[in-house]
Amino acid sequence: MEATLLYLLKANVVLALFAAAYYGLLRRLTFFKLNRAFLLLALVFAAVYPALPVPALLPAVALPALPAATLGAASADSGALGPATPRFDWQLLILGIYALGTGALLLRLLGQLLSLAWVRQRTQPLVVLGQPVRRLAGLGGPFSFGRDIYLSDSTLADTQHLPAALRHEQAHVRQHHTxxxxxxxxxxxxxxxxxxxxxxxxxxxxxxxxxxxxxxxQTGLDRRAYQYSLLHQQPGGVPAPALAFHFSFLTLKNRITMLNQPASTTGQLGRYLLAAPLVMALALGYSGARAQTVTAVVQPAVFHPNIPDNALYYLDGQPSSKQAIGDLPPSTIFDMDILQDEPANIKRIFGNTTATSAVIITTRANANSPAVLDLIEKGDLGSGYTHTPAQANAVTPKALAYITQHYPDARLSGEVIEVKRKTTGAVKYQVQLIQGKRPFYAFFTPQGEFLKEVRH
Structure with missing residues (x-):
């Protein structure tokens, strides 16, 4: 469901970008064939692009690993520990409304196609000025759809303007505008x-x-006479089906304006080099950045290169494997804790082992199981705490003095997190420091006493 909503979001954003580019840069140009290509590209690209394997198209950017405490904060913000409770599914409601609207419009399209088939059955084949057409009884303007041109009795009787109308519809048919x-x-x-x-x-x-x-x-018609023939056309009588090309007062003004528009210069071709590549680059760049970020956040524990091969893997408080955790759908993960390069701590929690790192995953379905809670308490894991952004002044002068003395070449990032134990309410503060380009974390009591540092 989330994937469907993301697909729709991407497609709609791209449509908006293409529409802005067209109406802002290209609409008044007389390069009609290029405009047709641009508009077709917009429709096809919007439909296809969300499904493209963007990470394979763009080079991946190395992102810093997230510490266990930060990962715990991300999951803790989504709700307190406890069994999953039934809640209203807004995503399902949105998709349902969206699907109803789409279904209604597709049914309308089907009805329009059936209407065209019904109109075609009422016509008679005829050859006019060497062109096969279908004759409709009564009044009404000419229209076309697919390979068929439809001319009413009133249009056939107007011999003065018939050639212009016929050549216009022939262009729709020859160029496959349907x-x-x-x-x-x-x-x-x-x-x-x-x-x-x-x-x-x-x-x-x-x-x-x-x-x-x-x-x-281009067939040799006089421009002034052709415009007069457009003004002379009268809709009515036999209604043209909605999908067919037919005369409309809604487009008449624009058509006459474009007929009198000076031809666009060669220099204006540069707008196409700006419009389409810019929109596509923005779309692909956004998707690439998002895909890389999501990959880094969802599975840093399983695939991060710093996790050694002999690492321990625990799932819902029980021993597991890298393969089993890697196969988990990301949406089922509730909490993630990573213990790296902590052999003494690993032995304290898991007993006699040569492993120096551990990856501990909790699923939403078992977030409050006894095995999970016991392991969180025993290991003092990050998922046993809530993480709340705090003001920078939460770092006491004593803590600042410690940082200045022990990390003289590091700088404060300004990120301070209040870490509160869920069971006892005990508070400590996590301060992000940056040494060179790599962040690390120092933990202090509310009084400024140093507790530990965490590097990844």
Missing amino acids: FDVLLAQVITALAWPNPAAWLLRRAVLDNLEYLADHAAL
Whole structure:
């Protein structure tokens, strides 16, 4: 479920970026074929990109290992120790609403396709000016869908403007514009809450009309006469199906504006070199950073190179294996403790062993089991504490003096965490220090007495 929501979030963000780039940089350019390619790229990339194996496309960035105390804090913030309690699933509700909207729009698309099939059955094949068409009885403007051009009796009777209308529809058919329309409809259904999806759909439809107008003029039609033929067209009578290309007053003004728009200069081609690569780089860069961060946070204990091969692995208070812990779904993990290079502490907790490190995992289902609680108390593990950000003045002058004396080449990062034992309420403070580029942690009592340091 989380993966589905993340997929939808990424896809919708990319649609918004492409819409902003198109309306901000490209909309008024007369490179209609390039605009078509850009808009198709936007729709396809938004659908495909969230599923791309981004870490394989971008080089991984080495991230510092997180200390056990910090990992404990991340899990403790999600709720106190205790058995999982039933709670309302907001993710399921969001996905349910999203799916209902998508289903409704896909059903509407199916209805539009069935409407086109019904209209086609009512037509008769005919050849007009050497072009096979389908004749509709009654009034109405010309329209097309797929390989079919539909002309009403009123359009056929208007011999003066018939050639212009026919050549416009021929351009839609020859250039396979129906593919763009169907793709835009499907993407809009899948991203219906996103205004950017509707804006891109409108942009696709408008640009296809500009392409057809441009192609019609290239056949030798007079520009002024062609514009007059557009003004002369009258919708009505036989309603054109919603998916079909047909005359609309909503697009008439824009079409005439673009017919009179000065041709874009070659120098303006640089906008395409800025728009598409920038959007794709932003999307891939965000995903790469997120994927690397999630990997570092979710599985540092199992795959961190500093964990030796002979490390002990415990799952829910019982001996386990690296393989078993590695196979755990990340969403089931409640707490994680890492003990590294602490042979004396390892022996105190686990008995006679040559291991110097241990990885201790607690799942949500067993967070309050006796074995888990016993191991937390026995080992004084980080998951036995709550971790709360504290003010910098929680570090007493005595603690600062200790830091100055024993770590003269280290600097304070400003991160201070109040660490409180869940069972007794005893408090200590975790102070992050940075030596060179590597962070480490020093622990002090509220009175400023030094307790220990932790390096990873």
